[in-house]
Amino acid sequence: MSHEPVVAIVGVTGAVGAEFIATMDRRHFPVGKLKALASARSAGKTIDFRGEKIVIEELTEKSFEGVDIALFSAGGGISRKFAPAAVKAGAVVVDNSSAFRMDPNVPLVIPEINAGRIRDHKGIIANPNCSAITALVPLWPIHRQNRIKRMIVSTYQAASGAGAAAMEELVESTRAYLDGRPFTPKVIPLPYAFNVFSHNTAIDPETGYNDEETKVIKETRKIFEDDKIAIGVTCVRVPVLRAHCEAITFECEKPITEDEVRAILSKAPGVKIVDDRAKNYFPMPIDASGQDDVLVGRIRKDLSDASGHSISMFVSADQLLKGAALNAIQIAELLPQRAMA
Amino acid sequence: MSHEPVVAIVGVTGAVGAEFIATMDRRHFPVGKLKALASARSAGKTIDFRGEKIVIEELTEKSFEGVDIALFSAGGGISRKFAPAAVKAGAVVVDNSSAFRMDPNVPLVIPEINAGRIRDHKGIIANPNCSAITALVPLWPIHRQNRIKRMIVSTYQAASGAGAAAMEELVESTRAYLDGRPFTPKVIPLPYAFNVFSHNTAIDPETGYNDEETKVIKETRKIFEDDKIAIGVTCVRVPVLRAHCEAITFECEKPITEDEVRAILSKAPGVKIVDDRAKNYFPMPIDASGQDDVLVGRIRKDLSDASGHSISMFVSADQLLKGAALNAIQIAELLPQRAMA
Structure with missing residues (x-):
């Protein structure tokens, strides 16, 4: 038994x-x-x-x-x-x-x-850290086929990463804003209603990176078992309740096309491609909320790299689910x- | 007279x-x-x-x-x-x-x-386009001293760029969300309350870039009178009323330090440095709203470029004022x- x-x-x-x-x-x-x-x-x-x-x-x-x-x-x-x-x-x-x-x-x-x-x-x-998970689930199958040597990530992070009280504070501060009432935050020490702010973790005075950014860098290297991958990251909170987004640009060792990326990601576990250019429909936190998969879209050549080694994309995942x-x-x-x- | x-x-x-x-x-x-x-x-x-x-x-x-x-x-x-x-x-x-x-x-x-x-x-x-203005006011004085050859930009754009009706729709759809009422959008064809979405302009089926992104690329080259500057950009709307933010990473022709950037920007017209690492206080749309200057902070070395040619920063400007x-x-x-x- x-x-x-x-x-x-x-x-x-x-x-x-x-x-x-x-x-x-x-x-x-x-x-x-x-x-x-x-x-x-x-x-x-x-x-x-x-x-x-x-x-x-x-x-x-x-x-x-x-x-x-x-x-x-x-x-x-x-x-x-x-x-x-x-x-x-x-x-x-x-x-x-x-x-x-x-x-x-x-x-x-x-x-x-x-x-x-x-x-x-x-x-x-x-x-792992939720921002790391959101980026790495779709990046890993690409990395395995064509090593990613550099990535630049900008996050659009939800309140949920700071806990249930922060989610409640986003709701309550927004309600207060709409009603024209003052609101004193208790969890996030910055105005959150209709605002965006640099991630509310301590900044390393040496590098200028905040803890969330440092986690993304260190955890990516540990999970990928690749100490050389070069990572630049900016972590930002947006007034969203529970799913993170990330704009990711990555450079591979060998040339790579958006079709190759799409083919790899279409078979990748934990990834769902949402990339409808005609309808202008791409990953959104409201769609990622409650979903297990990391949504990936805006897959396209990074026009800043003429060598054809770089791709940009936009991803979204439920911070409380796949992120935690x-x-x-x-x-x-x-x-x-x-x-x- | x-x-x-x-x-x-x-x-x-x-x-x-x-x-x-x-x-x-x-x-x-x-x-x-x-x-x-x-x-x-x-x-x-x-x-x-x-x-x-x-x-x-x-x-x-x-x-x-x-x-x-x-x-x-x-x-x-x-x-x-x-x-x-x-x-x-x-x-x-x-x-x-x-x-x-x-x-x-x-x-x-x-x-x-x-x-x-x-x-x-x-x-x-x-x-110019508001996203271009927001990036270029602080980048220009740097570019003049040490040519920027590549930049990667992720935007966090406010409703105001889509007009007064979009601002009203953000407010009304948020109110409906908080009250648990259904809401049918009329201006932006996507849910806006507590959501983030790829910029609602048409996508070029060839490049996969939307019109807003293409504007940033073309207008930067025209304004800087530099056809070779390499630009990657992802334009995204966030539930903010009237000021845009941008995470910008740029690479210069010669090595550059964050102190050099800070020194240049401290004398730059139209720029205000907001970069308090100890207090975790950086540019926010709520502070940029109603201000003439482009707020610039999170000025730091781009850790993905070991050569020391790249800097990352985070900026915010009032889309209706400096952006328009x-x-x-x-x-x-x-x-x-x-x-x-």
Whole structure:
């Protein structure tokens, strides 16, 4: 008789936590028992899971007894503090935070790219940054056939990356703006309604790059196992709720055409081409929201590179799904713990 | 006794039309008489100008008798149809549409860059595309010192570029979204509330570039008088009301540092540096709105170019002001017609 795994969700009340639940359900992820963990503030409340009310428990170092798989999405501090306890208790941690991503002992996995790395884990597997995932799912099959040596990325990032409270703040600040009422932000320290701003993470005073941009650079190199890929990136937030977009220009080692890119991407897992020039219909966050695939369009020659080595495209993906919960569940699906004898 | 010019505004009821009036007022532009021209639909209504009520007249080929300066902002079709009549009547046309921009007989002018070209006019002076102006005001002083040979631009464009009705539609569709009501767009054929989409202009089926992108490429070369500058550009609309942003990466012929760029831009006309890494404060459309200057920040080395020839930056400018009405009024200020003997 097979034993269905005991799954713990850390941060179950967050935007990604809710998507963990919905994604497991939708994908019929086998769950023997669900442990819903959150801060003391939420303990005692309940969540619905497969027709049952699950009581949320306060996260402590003792929460992980008997847990097979622990999905963490409660920020880097919580992961650093509690993931070691989960591992010690015998769980495999799939961590959505940036805490362990660059640890050489921790695989950083996008299943469409490097599922094989999962078996190297020593208790923790890291889920990459959402902006990195959104770019890399479509870039990887191209890179495999014709090495990408340089990429320049500009992001159009949704509120969801800053959590459920930021999404709520975008809605509430927009409502206030439309009603002509003042609004004091609590989560994002800048006006968000009908505004665009440089990503709200700390800037490295040396390079001038913010943390989000540095993550994209470092994580791309780790996931592609290519330390030489040259990356320029500008991370920007736009007033969108839950899907990111990115304008990507990349240069390959050998010449490449837009038809070749289209042919590669039409067979790529996790990618859906949305590229209708006649109808002017391309990837949009409103279409990517709730979708598993990374939408890719505006595939065309980069006119700034006469050598024919460069392509530009525009992509969009649900930050909460492929950028977070879905990718983590896909990792969990590949764990032997998923269905133990 | 000097004769203050008779000024006609074509498209006085539009978003740019309103800014023509406000900008002339604010800059004490001398106006002997104002002719407010619009379609038959608006004829008979009035606008306020310097304490007077001006009755809007229907635009016809006879509207330009006695007019010294005609400011056009009613779309390319209206400019093509009526600008020749204005010129024939002796007016100098400053045209905000794309109708004549690439005509070799028409100067395409950003005063901070090529004011001297104004004197070459044969009756029409063209105001460049707003995305081009926003990029070129800060790029020009760099280009003069160290030729820019390649640039890659991703835009974050406001609704205002599609006119007052598009701004209204963004507001109304957002209100409907927040109220949970359905909304049928009339101006922009895509959902705009909390969404991002590729610029709503026709796509060239050959290149895959849309008209807005093609304008940026062609107009940059004409204004810089440099046919070899290599340009890649992705034009995208974001749910912002009236200021555009652009993420720009450019490569110079000689090595260049971020300090050199900062030094050049700190003295550049029409540019304001907003680049506070410690406070994470950079150009935002909400700050650029109502401002004359192009805000420039995120000035940093492009980490994808190890040669040290490339810089990335993020800019924002008011699409209705420097992107349209202000630039046109600046051109008009340099015309001899401004104050004739």
